[in-house]
Amino acid sequence: MDPLSLLRKAGLSAQGPALPLHGGDMARVFRVGPYAVKLAPNPPRGLFQAEAQGLWALEERGVRVPRVYWVGEEGLVLEYLEPGPEDWEGLARMLAALHRRREAAYRAEPGFLGTFPLPGREGGEWTTFFYERCVLPLLKATWDRLQGLGPKVEALFQDPLPAEGPAPLHGDLWHGNVYFSREGPALLDPSFFVGERGVDLAMMRLFGGFPKAFWEAYRALYPVPEEVERALPRYQVYYLLAHVHFFGEGYLGALWRVISAS
Template identity: 35%
Template sequence: MDDVARALAAAGRPAADRMTTLGGGCIHRVCAVTLDGGERVVAKCASANEHPMLREEQLGLERLAMTGCVRVPAVLGPPPTAETPVLLLEFLPAAPATAAAWSRLGSDLARLHATPAGARYGFEADNHLGRTPQKNDWHDDWIAFNRLCRLGPQIDRAADAGRLEPREHDRLRRLLDRLDSLLPPEPTPALLHGDLWSGNALVTRDDDDGVRVAVIDPACSVGDGWADIAMMRLFGGFPEACFAAYEQAAGRPDDVERRVRVYQLYHLLNHLNLFGRGYAGGVMEAVEALGG
């Protein structure tokens, strides 16, 4: 409570009247805070040594908001610090989902991925995918970025932790060596949410547009827009109307299914590293589907 009080003071907000823990905070404690006067905000609270993860999230939310393409909660305070490891965000009230809202999300994502994001792949800062560190060094080549900053580090992490059998590790390394046959070298660089599973999509009531799907908890980078769609498809929870609206606006490249499998492999490897050998079968099925 003291950390939240300091964060509210630093943001020039009234004091907290009461706090309620919200579900869905996989890493940090998330609370709805009712302020004196009745306004509600969200406080994400970390330990002092994990405050950089909150700063990464704040940067991602701010960069997504700058595009004007997708609905995200507004950041309400200064960056979290070790002394005040709290991220204050706009409270987004939940609303019943509608088909129109999901279609709008697909269109929003297509606009996001069509918005110019520079000429290179990476991001201005490293961040985390869940608890996994995510390198975002800038690269001119998308294949090199995926080899050195995405698949390669996940494969190395899994091997070092003993989560891969030697034969599995060899097959993954061989796939990495022929990545240039699986991905385009220069897809249009787009700002990505980066961690777009259904738990990070919140149906909310928008003052201007009725019901809308907002996106939260990003792990941003600049890359191929289909990487966001790949994760959405992998773990489910998004209706077909969302994907149909995306494809109507963005088109559908001939090699999209192969791209999607590669991007899904990254998330399967991350789950292998986070949660153990229960995901090894899914990893190797993806390798098999890619001809490895």
């Protein structure tokens, strides 16, 4: 389906052409007037509904996100946010406030990392929750491509991960999912769940893109204990398994490095 057809299905109209925007690796995004229209080729069932639920969850917790106008199996219609200046200190304030929140328990609705489906889960001890909900499905999907690293991944989660308390997470917080709008920093394309903030911090460190100004402001607002710092490579395993799944064995070197650092 093309973006103009999706807008018509949503009962929305806009003047002007559909202009391609950056949409990551899994989707195509177009600006059509005041809307950002997101589509994906052969999306798995529930993909866009899960993204919309994540955006609503973040918005309820004080995070700036694009408004959701319409969601269906075919795609998503969002508010187009006009670009603005970089504000890393503002992003630090927003994320520190999000990560400081405490929820009743670890919790995840059925969702996705990229287009990879992840199960729902609620409650329990953190290490078991994270391993069984996030790591194990990807480990099973990639086992035959890991060249013997599978047992090493399993062994990483025999010891408990540090637990500061259940916090709401973006869940896929690489720099491409941060957007600086005229109104201030915003987050895009979440893989929302309630877990430990180290998961977000680990992804932010994995591929870089967050400058010193951000980290200084974030740490001043919400210092990161040494035990959380030491756990970040174990959380990065989750994201690198996803990259092996989507993009192939070229990521095995990076996977080996974080295993070795754990």
